[in-house]
Amino acid sequence: MLDTGYSRSPQSLDASKRYAVIRLPEDHGDIGQVILDEMMSRGFIVSLVDEAIDTENFDVLVRYEAVWRREFTWYLLALSISVYDARTDALLVASAQYRSFYVQSSKERATRLLLNEIFGEQQQSQSGE
Amino acid sequence: MSKFADPAGLRPTTPRHIKTIRSVLLLTVLSAISSCGNYLYRQDVQIYGDLIKKKEVDCTSPYLLTRGCNDSELAVMNVDLHGLEFNAAFSDDGAAILVMHEMVSGGTTVLANMIFEGVRTELAAQEVSIQTVTAIQTRYYEGADVVVGYLLKVNGDGYAVLKPYLAES
Numbered sequence: 001m002l003d004t005g006y007s008r009s010p011q012s013l014d015a016s017k018r019y020a021v022i023r024l025p026e027d028h029g030d031i032g033q034v035i036l037d038e039m040m041s042r043g044f045i046v047s048l049v050d051e052a053i054d055t056e057n058f059d060v061l062v063r064y065e066a067v068w069r070r071e072f073t074w075y076l077l078a079l080s081i082s083v084y085d086a087r088t089d090a091l092l093v094a095s096a097q098y099r100s101f102y103v104q105s106s107k108e109r110a111t112r113l114l115l116n117e118i119f120g121e122q123q124q125s126q127s128g129e
Numbered sequence: 130m131s132k133f134a135d136p137a138g139l140r141p142t143t144p145r146h147i148k149t150i151r152s153v154l155l156l157t158v159l160s161a162i163s164s165c166g167n168y169l170y171r172q173d174v175q176i177y178g179d180l181i182k183k184k185e186v187d188c189t190s191p192y193l194l195t196r197g198c199n200d201s202e203l204a205v206m207n208v209d210l211h212g213l214e215f216n217a218a219f220s221d222d223g224a225a226i227l228v229m230h231e232m233v234s235g236g237t238t239v240l241a242n243m244i245f246e247g248v249r250t251e252l253a254a255q256e257v258s259i260q261t262v263t264a265i266q267t268r269y270y271e272g273a274d275v276v277v278g279y280l281l282k283v284n285g286d287g288y289a290v291l292k293p294y295l296a297e298s
Contacts, residue, residue, distance in 0.1 A: 004212075004213060004214075004236075004240055004243065005212045005213070006210070006211050006212050006213040006243060006247050007211050007212050008211045008247070008250065024173050026173055027173060028171050028173055029173075031173075065173060065174040065175065065238075065239045065242060066172075066173045066174075066239075067170065067171070067172045067173070067174065067235045067236060067238070067239060068170065068171040068172075068173075069169065069170055069171075069235065070169035070170075070171070074171065077170075077234065077235025077236065078233075078235040078236030078239045079239075080236075080239045080240075080242070080243055082243065082246060088253075089253075090250045090253065090254065091246045091247055091249070091250040094213075094243050094246070094247070096236060096239055096240060096243055097236075098233050098234055098235050098236035098239075098240075099234075099235065
């Protein structure tokens with residue numbers, strides 16, 4: 001297992017901001033929806049939008065990338081979630097997780113772990129889970 | 130007469146569950162053989178700029194990289210940019226930047242993109258913008274084409290921007 005993180009300005013993220021998850025044009029595992037559901041459960045005001053949409057109505061953009069490998073079925077090998085300032089397009093925080101084929105992770109679990117790293121686990125406890 | 134015999138009782142038939150097990154085993158073996166060394170990957174990732182093969186990149190081409198470059202490893206300067214660790218090399222004037230990292234199982238392109246976005250953000254904060262981007266591609270041992278780094282041409286001194294994040298040697 002390997003994990004990578006980037007944290008330039010995490011203090012600017014809180015639940016008062018308006019978040020947009022930018023859906024990938026091709027999203028094999030429907031990861032965008034998983035991120036949306038997980039962020040909503042943490043109390044964020046968040047929408048799932050396409051890249052072309054006008055982002056003026058949002059404060060923070062959430063992008064993601066995923067790599068899958070097929071072995072009878074598709075397994076999630078890598079997932080990254082990156083958070084940007086919508087006004088400046090600066091990368092604020094990012095986190096990535098890689099798994100070898102033999103240590104697989106579900107997309108829900110991987111998403112939860114990365115969002116924990118990005119927003120902190122206290123955000124999750126606020127949602128009452 | 131055996132309950133597995135055919136209706137006419139001329140020859141014994143194979144029980145259905147044995148047939149099923151045989152089919153599953155056959156499919157397993159065929160799948161293992163066909164996928165050996167050639168796995169199927171799906172990379173839902175963005176690749177920035179044009180592609181260049183890693184073997185076509187050295188310390189003199191496409192840019193002359195005089196700082197932190199050797200032809201066998203390419204970028205060798207260690208960088209820690211807000212927790213993101215990678216290697217970099219620069220041209221003498223800092224206008225050409227090579228950022229690279231070691232391959233990681235499954236996540237090589239994902240990591241390269243994170244490095245690109247981190248460097249882009251740091252350059253922009255110092256009002257240095259990227260003029261051209263080239264993705265350095267190689268083939269992962271399992272058969273997938275992956276991006277291991279990016280070559281950037283910028284309109285300022287990228288070395289000066291990233292210098293505070295270089296690990297002391």
